[in-house]
Amino acid sequence: MKDLVIAEKPSVAQDIVRALTPVAGKFEKHDDYFENDRYIVTSAVGHLVEIEAPEAYDVKRGKWSFAHLPVIPPHFDLKPVEKTKSRLNAVVRLARRKDVGRLINACDAGREGELIFRLIEQYAGGGKPLGKPVERLWLQSMTPDAIRDGFAHLRSDAQMRGLADAARSRSEADWLVGINGTRAMTAFNSRDGGFFLTTVGRVQTPTLAVVVEREEQIRRFVSRPYWELHASFAAQAGTYPGRWFDPEWKKDPDDAERRPERLWDEARARAIAAAVQGRTGSVSEESRATTQASPGLFDLTSLQREANGKFGFSAKTTLALAQSLYERHKALTYPRTDSRHLPEDYLPVVQQTFGMLADSPMAHLAPHARTALAQGYIKPIKRVFDNSKVSDHFAIIPTLQAPHGLSEAEQKLYDLVVRRFMAVFFPSAEYQVTTRTTVVDGADGAQHHFRTEGKVLVKPGWLAIYGKEAAAEVADAKDGDKGQNLVAVAPGERVRTEAVEVKALKTRPPARYTEATLLGAMEGAGKLIDDEELREAMQEKGLGTPATRAAIIEGLINEKYLLREGRELVPTAKAFQLMTLLRGLGVEELSRPELTGEWEYKLAQMEHGRLSREAFMREIAEMTERIVRKAKEYDRDTVPGDYATLATPCPNCGGIVKENYRRYACTGADGQGAGCGFSIPKTPGGRTFDVAEVEQLLRDKRIGPLEGFRSKAGWPFTAEIVLKHSEEERNWKLEFDFGDERSAEATGEIVDFSGFEPLGPCPKCGAPVYEHGANYVCEKSVPTAAQPTPSCDFKTGRVILQQPVEPEQMRKLLTQGKTDLLDKFISMRTRRPFKAHLVWDAEAGKVNFEFAPSKFPPRVPAAAKKGATNVRNTPANAKKAAPSAAAKAPAARKAAAKGAPATRAPSTRKPRAAAATAGLRPSPALAAVIGPEPVARAQAVKKLWDYIKAQGLQDAADKRRINADERLRAVFGKDQVSMFEIAGLLTPHLHADGSA
DSSP states (O other), X not given: OXXXXXXXXXXXXXXXXXXXXHHHOOOEEOSSEEEXXXXXXXXXOSOOEEEEOOGGGOXXXXXXXXXXXXXXXXXXXXXXXXXXXXXXXXXXXXXXXXXXXXXXXXXXXXXXXXXXXXXXXXXXXXSSOOSSOEEEOOOSOOSHHHHHHHHHTOEETTTTHHXXXXXXXXXXXXXXXXXXXXXXXXXXXXXXXXXXXXXXXXXXXXXXXXXHHHHHHHHHOOOOEEEEEEEEEEETTEEEEEEEEOTXXXXXXXXXXXXXXXXXXXXXXXXXXXXXXXXXXXXXXXXXXXXXXXXXXXXXXXXXXXXXHHHOOOHHHHHHHHHHHHHTSOOBOOSSOOOOOBOTTOHHHHHHHHHHHHHSSOTTTHHHHHHHHHHTOOOOOTTTBOGGGXXXXXXXXXXXXXXXXXOHXXXXXXXXXXXXHHHTTXXXXXXXXXXXXXXXXXXXXXXXXXXXXXXXXXXXXXXXXXXXXXXXXXXXXXXXXXXXXOXXXXXXXXXXXXXXXXXXXXXXXXXOOBHHHHXXXXXXXXXXXXXXXXXXXXXXXXXXXXXXHHHHHHHHHHTTSEEEETTEEEEOHHHHHHHXXXXXXTOGGGGSTHHHHHHHHHHHHHHTTSSOHHHHHHHHHHHHHHHHHHHHHOOSSSOOOOOOBOSSOOTTTOOOXXXXXXXXXXXXXXXXXXXXXXXXXXXXXXXXXXXHHXXXXXXXXXXXXXXXXXXXTSOEEEEXXXXXXXXXXXXXXXXXXXXXXXXXXXXXXXXXXXXXXXXEEOTXXXXXXXXXXXXXXXXXXXXXXXXXXXXXXXEEESEETTEEOOHHHHHHHHHHSBOOOEXXXXXXXXXXXXXXXXEEETTTTEEEEEOOOOSSOOOOOHHHHHHTTTSOOOHHHXXXXXXXXXXXXXXXXXXXXXXXXXXXXXXXXXOOOOOOOSOEEEOHHHHHHHOSSOBOHHHHHHHHHHHHHHHTOBOSSOTTEEEOOHHHHHHHSSSEEEGGGHHHHHGGGEEETTOO
C-alpha cells in the first residue's frame, strides 16, 4: 500500500519530492502527481472545495426576505471551486485508489491549511470522511532536511482534531453571519421596493467602520489658527535656522493639538518676533550618537503598504505582482504570508541566495551582495531567524533563481524585496544627532528660546543599499537624514538674529486612509480592543489575513462602500447608511473588531480542547438569530442618525429639504413640519445618493449618467436620474432616464448647439461633435437651423455597456483615434467586467473596442518545443507545432483502441482574416506629412495632429484653428483651417489600395 501526500501548492509538492527522493527512491512524474514505490505526492492549488447550504435551505437572491431568514442549516454541503474543478477531480481519483492505504496532510501548517485538506477528504468520501487513516506533516521550513524530519515525526489525526474543528467552525461561522447578515440588511433596506444589496461580514464591515469613523472625525474637525516663529541666526561660520519653543510647555491631556512650538495668539507671536529681531543670543548644544536598524523582512501586508506608499500600487496589484514573481518567474518565495522571520535552519539557503545575487547581472544589487559576503554580514541573528515567529509560511525573500524578462512593475517589486532582504543583514546606520538651543535676550527683557536639530549620517550601514533614496527609508526622516550638517558655533560665541518670520498656520484634520494606512489599521485592529483576553487573542491576527486583506478592500470598492480618490479611500453615502443602520438596530458588534477577537479567543480554546465545536456553533446560531430578529422586528419609520439638511430648497414649495434614513423630504418653510409632500428615495435602484448629488438633482432637475444601480433581479445598470413634474400629483417625482426617448431626427425638432463646446471633428464627415441627451452626436446627424435635414449618422452613447464615457475621453477618440484604457465595461453575455479602449473603426464605420495586449505571452507546451527542434522559432511555427505534438500521443492511443489509423485529416477551416484596418494609401501631398505607409483614417488624423503639435501650428489666439505651413497647404488647399474641417479635408488624400 502507498501513502498519498496532499500538499497545498504544486511548488510544495515538488519540494517534498526532491527531499524524499534520496531516501525513498526516484519518483515518476505524471500530469497531476509524482509516484514511486512508497509515495504518491500531489497538491491542491489553494481551496478546491467550499461549503454551501443544502438545496432546501438555499434562497435565490430575488427572494431575499425576512420570511426566509434566518438560514441555519443542520449541516453544510460541499461544492467544487469552479476554476479548480479539474485539479479537485485529479486529487479525488488518487485518494480513492485501492492501493492508497494512508493520507498524509501536507497542506500549510495552520488553520487554513487544515481546512483545505479536511474539505478535500470529505468531498472524496462523498460528504463523509473517506475512511482511510490520516496523519499530519507539520512543516515550518522547506529545506530538504526539515521535510525529511517532518516525515519522521508525523502527527496523528487525534492530535490535529482540535485544529480541524476550529478550522471548520471558523468557515461555517463566517458563512452564517455573512449570509444572514447580508440578507437581513438587504431585506430591511428593500422594504420600500427595489433591491438594495447591503453586504456585511465579520471582516469587511469592521474594516469599513474604521474608514467611516475616520471620515466622521474629519467632518467634525474644526480647524484652529496658530502661529510659529522661524528665525535665521548669523554666526562667524555662517547662518543656521531655528524655531521658537516654550521651555515650560507641558502636555495637555485635554488638547492633543497643543505643541511647544505653537503660539495660539497672533499678537503674542508678533511681539516676540519684534523683541528678538536684531538681538543676540547664547548657544548651547547637545550631541549624541544614535543608530538605526533596517526594517524587518516583508510579510504580505508590509509589502503591500510599502509598494502603495512608494509606487502607488493597490494592495490587489501588489499581490498579483508578487504572485507572478512566485508562480511564473520563481523569483520570490510564497507571498501570502503573515510572518516577517525565517526558520532557524535557513542560514545556508540565505548564504546561497546572496551568492546568486552577487553573481547576477543586476548591477544595482550585485555589489551589495558581494559586500555582505566579503564582510561576513550573514549571521544567525534572532531578529531574522526565529522559529517561534514562523507560522504557516516564512517571510517573503528572493529565491535562488535570478529572474529574467520582468515587467517594469515586477522589477520594482522584486527590487523592493531584494533590498529589504539584504538590508536586514547589513550593520545599523550610525548618526550624530545635534540639538542646538539658542537663547535670545529680547528687547522686552525676556529670554526667548529657539531649537535647531541636525542629524548627520556618519556610517550608512544598510542605507548604502538604497543610495540616494536612503532618507526615505528612515522613520520620521528629516533633511538631516540626507547628510546636511549644522554650521559650527564657537564656544561662548554670541549669535545675532538676522531675520524672523511669523508663519500663520492651521491645525489639520486627521488624514484619510490610503490603502497602505488601512492595511496597517487592519493588521493592528487588535489594539482597538479594550478587553485584555480578546486583545491578546487578536494580537497576531488583526482583521483578515495577509492573503485576504487586498480582496476585502477591493470588495468594499466594488460594492460602492468606498471610492478611490487618488491614493485616498473615501467612504460613500452607502457606507454611512450601513453604519447608521447597524447602530440604529443595535447590532454594532458586526462593525467592531471585538467580534473577531472573541472568535479568535474561542477558536484558540477549541484548538487546545477547552471548548467544543458544538458549543461554539450553538453561540454563532444564537447570534445569527438575534441579528435577523433585530432587523425583522424594527418597526419605527426611520433609524436614528446624523442626517443632513440640504441647502437647495424644495422644488415644489421652496421649503427646507432634510434627510432621514430612507428619503430626502420637504419639511416646510420652518424645517419642522410635514412639508408639501415632496420626497425622493435615498436609494433608488439600490444606489445611495451622496448629499452633493441630491443638491445637484434638486437644482438642475437632472443628474448623470450614474453607475451602480441594480434591477430587482440584482443586475447592475447605469442611467440618468431626472425630476419630472406630475400634473396628476401636483408634485415632482424621480424617474430613471435611459436615453431611449425619440430622437430629434425622428421628431424633426430643431436642435440648437449654440453655447455648447464641440468635442472634436466627426470621423465620418468632419463636422463638430457635441453632447446631446444620452449620446454624442455629429452636428449634421440632427436637425439644426443651418441644416434641417440630417446628412450624417454618427452617434455613440455616453454610456456603453455600463461604462460612462466622459467628454474628455470622447475628445481623445475624435482627435487621436482612441480613448484611454477604460475599466468599467460589463459584458452582456458573461456579466463580467472588462477593460478596453474605444476606437474609431473606419472599415465598420462605428466605434469599436480595442483590447490591451495580454501581459503574459501564450505558453508553448513542452511537446511543441520538443517537436519543433528543427523548425525556425517563430510564433506561427510555435502555434502549428503545439497542437500537433501535444495531441500526437493521445490520438495514437485512441486510434489503436478503435483499430483506426492514428492520423487525422488536416482541418479545412480557414484562419479568420484580420480586419483590414490599415488599407488607405496617402496621396503624395499627405505622404510628405505623415509618411507613405497605408493607414486607417483615424491613424492618419492622429499622425496629422502629431505633426501639427510638433510644428506648433495651432493658432495662439484660438487653438481650434490651424495655421498651415507649406506642406499642409498642399493638403488643405488654404492657409488656415478649423480643427473640425480636418477629417473632411483628408478624404481626397486617402485612397484604397488600387484606386486612383
